[in-house]
Amino acid sequence: MSATVETQGLSASAELSTTFSGASGQRRLLHLGLHAAFIVLCLVYMLPFAWMLSTSLKMDGREISMPPQWIPSPIVWENYYRALTALPMLWYLRNTLIVTATATTLGVIAASLAGYAFARLRFPGRNLMFGACLSTLMLPGIVTMIPEFLLFKEIGWLNTFLPLIVPWSLGGHALGIFLFRQHARTIPLDFDEAARVDGAGAFRIWWSIILPLSGPVLATMTILAFIHHWNDFLRPLVFLLDKDMRTLAIGLRLFRSEYLVQWNLLMAASTLMLLPILALFFAAQRYFVQGIVMSGLKG
């Protein structure tokens, strides 16, 4: 679909420039100006990253100099090792991986089941429930967190990973439900009917017909969920009070209070936290884009 739009746009600009054949020189000038502006702007946007990287490789004490030295000498790669071992960062990483992997997997499955039901099964109250589901997107999470805290305290879930996993495993990813519903509506209903003639129930149809046809949207949902859980800060902050249960995001924040003077280690730890997201982004860029476009264009 984007391909058609693009060729449409290209042919249009070609037609436009033939309409004004004298304007092609002007157009080249415009492009030159745009490139110059974008390069400057990109440098501005990259500057904080460069600053982070440069600081993370500096020798202790060298990061606090004015004017700053951009190319560290010597380059201290060891900072990354020290950042990993200074606090039990590897332990925090393990906690984050447990939460992220479980909550993402279960959350995507739950969201696809709900999205499938909203898209392809007819039952009284469906639209009302879907409206309720969408409205949770607007709800600031903190509004429900006070009673949740009291509830989790009562049933012994504080200091466990359950508050970070269970709500999502029960369809907490409203955006994922929405994305899956939009996608499932485009699959022909004949598929379901043929399966029903063969005696398949709704679960079978969802699992063995709809899910195999949903690779891209599942990838988009997985990425959105992964990033959500990897970056989640407020819920771990409130529900995980115990030292041993901390996630990376919380651990990094502790780094700030305990190592505030050692900016080189702090920046090394920040860079390490960014790396998995960066890798995921470059491996699956188009699913990032797809998720944003699908959710943001609904005017």
Place this chain on the structure above:
Amino acid sequence: MARTMSTAPVSAPVRRHFLSQQAIEGYVCITPWLIGFLCFVAGPMVAALVISFLDWSMLAPPEWAGLANYRRLLADPLFYTVLYNTAFISFLSVPLQLIIALVIALGLNEKLSGVNLYRTIFYLPSQMPVVASALLWLWVFNPEFGLANALLNALGMPPLNWLFDPVLSKPSIVLITLWGGIGTPLIIFLAGLQGVPASLHEAAAIDGAGAFARFRHVTLPMLSPIIFFNLIIGIIASFQAYFTLVFITTQGGPANTSMIYILYIYYKAFRDFDMSYAAALAWVLFLIVLVLTAINFLLARFWVHYEGAEHS
């Protein structure tokens, strides 16, 4: 493409004897979501409302307090400070993000070479884990050795206290969000611009419309539903999204000048364990979000141009 061509409308008549079975199956499939919704959204919402009418400090058993928490809220000077700070940051940050993203998207839409590289660079900051980017900016704005003051120094200007200056704390936070917040709207605008039919631009160009006139009378009206939708959604999301940034960098200071609404609720609930007052604050926030959403629906009917941009 082929799949969308053969789309069957969901409202297609389904054979009669499937209906009741399908309804049962529908309820079975929706049950996990329904349980989650009742236990972690609807139930807590009602519970928060009830708690806001109690006097409950976690130490003593709760007592009915009627509207006392709401009266206290109206008399709390910090409540108004917090409202002002939140409005200042959100109403400045989100529109500016959209304007910058729109300008960049318009430039990138000129069929430049290297669009993907530019787009990636502008998008990347938005993918940085917020804790990491908050720490990075805390370092950038470090009054003694930070990048920001190094740049000012290079330009021969005196250093500033940025996040730690009562006047500059809010603008500094807005500045950070302009770095980290344009990625999403940029991608949305780029996709939206591709949906503007080229024929409209051609027709306008043939009628003698210049670049600015075409933007004003063709592109902008076609994009307006997307801009408006993302403005309201962005403002609502910013109430929650800026928590981590502010919590890590200024912690609401100096002198509460960057204390935003969510952070205030957090401190009241989970630092002071003033649960019932925090619940009242949370419900007022919920009502504010409700009003903004209603404004979104009402205003959209008046001035937003819905045509052609329909997707799905």
